[in-house]
Amino acid sequence: MKPRFMVVLVKELRETLRDKRTLAMLALFTVMYPVVLGFILQQMVNRATKPEREGAEVAVIGAARAPTLMTQLRQKNFTLREVAPMDEEGIAALLKGRKTVAVLRVSDKFAENYEAMRPAAIELWFDSAADTGSRTRDIEDVINAYGSNIAGARLLAHGVSPATLSPIKLQRYDTGTNASRSAAMIGSILAALFFPSFMLGMATAIDSTAGERERRSLEVLMAQPARAADLVVGKWLAAGTLAMVGVTLELALAHLVLSWLPLEEIGMAWSLSWGGLAMVCIAALPLSLFAAAVQVALAMNSKSFKEAQSLLSFVMLVPMVPGVLVSMLDLKTATWMYLVPMLSDQTLLREMARTGQVEAVPFVLTFLSSAVPALAAVAFASWRMKSERYVLAV
Template sequence: MKSSKIVTNIVPLWMVVMTKELTEALRDRRTLIMLGMLTLLYPALVGLLLNKMIERGTRTGKAGIELVVIGGAQAPNLLAQLREKSVNVSERGPMNDAEIKALLREKKVVGVLRLGAEFADYYAEVRPAPLELWFDSSAEKQDQRLELESILRGYANGIAGARLEAHGVSAAVLSPLRLERYDTAGGSSTRISTLLGMFFVPVFLFGLSMAIDSTAGERERRSLEVLMAQPMRARDLVIGKWLAASLLAAIGLTVELVVAHGVLSTLPLEEIGLSWRLGLPMLAVVVATALPLCLFVGAVQVAMAMNSKTFKEAQTTASIVVVLPMLPMLAVPMFEMSTQSWMYAVPVLSNQTMLQSLASNQAPGALAYLLTCIVPLLLAWAAVAFASRRMKSEQYVMGI
């Protein structure tokens, strides 16, 4: 008896429970598969998506714009202007509407530019010369088409200016205003931090399986009665299960962010106007401020699973917890809300908002750090207290 008391005093009972739950969870193939999928595949998918965006954004500069021109002999200056702007012009003979549509369905060219038969006459008479641009909006060439339209507008403005100069009128009358744009929002940093903010969502999935299996699952298997028969308090049992689920979420989040950092650091994000300036020290700050979130998630999942009558009901209610944190993350950019202090008091949204501030070289302030860390800890403690009361109930343990 004395030796058992000494061991109990040295090693807290909640730590024994936590070690037992982690050992069983790491032996579970489903838990390992979930960790592997979220920590490796999710950053890889984001990297592939960004790589696709980079390829689409740089396709114009590398390969040029493929354009078919019909009746181009009437406007040699226009063709020369297009070729100077890296447009690969292919001249063809007359084509009817059906033939043009068939050509565009192949999705090999950006569009077809058709000059009407009266183009040269109208141009010589200083009348609007007919010019048709055919394109397929379903093709993934919208950026190239917009660039082509910009080239055509620039060519038309040049002709208008030359005609005004010929009549003794300055071309400046066509441009009464000169608009200069200055973007001070740090758009690239904000966009990349918003993307990284989505990496906090899998925190709700890392320890979900273990939280449900160690509570509702053990109750259905009647193994929870055996644990309750041991000389330990219900709070120690709940704390052990809570910390095990939270530790699994923290491990998954850390590995996921490190993998994402490695993937995004190798991509030429500057090609699409983005930049990855978060170093490992800053990434460590992001992980540290997210640890209270992991504790909050583990506590809520354990509490909701304990409040469920069956294993399936626990799965259903726990899945709601995965959806709820995404609502404020989507609402803030949707309604174009500016950063406010209350955002740091909302779990998940607080981590995303802080990351946006850090990525844009802005100091969030001491209040932001306190709210980001303290609010999830308070909510976690409330959830643990609720779960402890449920564990003391014989009706819950017996499944009545």
């Protein structure tokens, strides 16, 4: 004989899947977050590689006075365009058009000062409000290297080694990997991948509790030979099943998107394997059950369908607060993070993406951090279902 809660589960799933609008919303929330994440990262890649693909235009006033510097700028993939002398307003108007990343104005006395071994002035004009900061720094690096070469040549001409000006030789070694940088950069974005856990089952949780009570169909259901716990568990599992399936598909889609994007162009990498993703998905299953349990419990205690919708719409924002705070405060990974629902899943996915291997304890804590409060919420809802005041909405 089929358990009674399974009968309720099948009944709730059948009613939910029969509604095409509900299915459309489930599909939307499943696909939306991976697509948005992929779009954001693709824009970052395009922005980082655009200068290399298209180069950058630099307007130069008096380019003939420093031909060697112009040659070095062209070697760095800068397109030089010589323009007539102009005042500050003209330079500002030229930069405002955003076609030119910077304006170089070589002083009229550049050659005279150069020959006299006095500082030769070069003005670099740029718009800090434009998204050209990296290319402006590249121009500064070329000019600094150009000045260092001149200083070295002058020292050699006077019989002094250029090494005299560099008594310390600093060697920099970065032990960070692309994977670790990726986890730090998109750690806050990963939290959005678990947010549908609180979205996908909400409609079913509200309709099967507050909705059925308003339609008076809940009285008929409770007249059947089934315990209150069977009814609650069936409704809980129906909402949780939709959320679990949706989140699993969403994580798989996000994994495909992140694996396909050329993240190495922006110093990032996504090295999570399908096996690691499967372990994260298993650990994240209780999060969907926890969300469904809380939604069922709160919807049951709402006086109307609209009140349940308003209440749960606000409650859905609460699980995102710890993840946002941790990202803003830039806190290091700690054990207590695996004890907070949703934050634990976000932290686990970030660590798996960063290192590729995580010990068993974080998986267990992540699983239990949502499973235990989910069972507590179901127990409370089952106790609440026994009340005639609830069923009759009095």
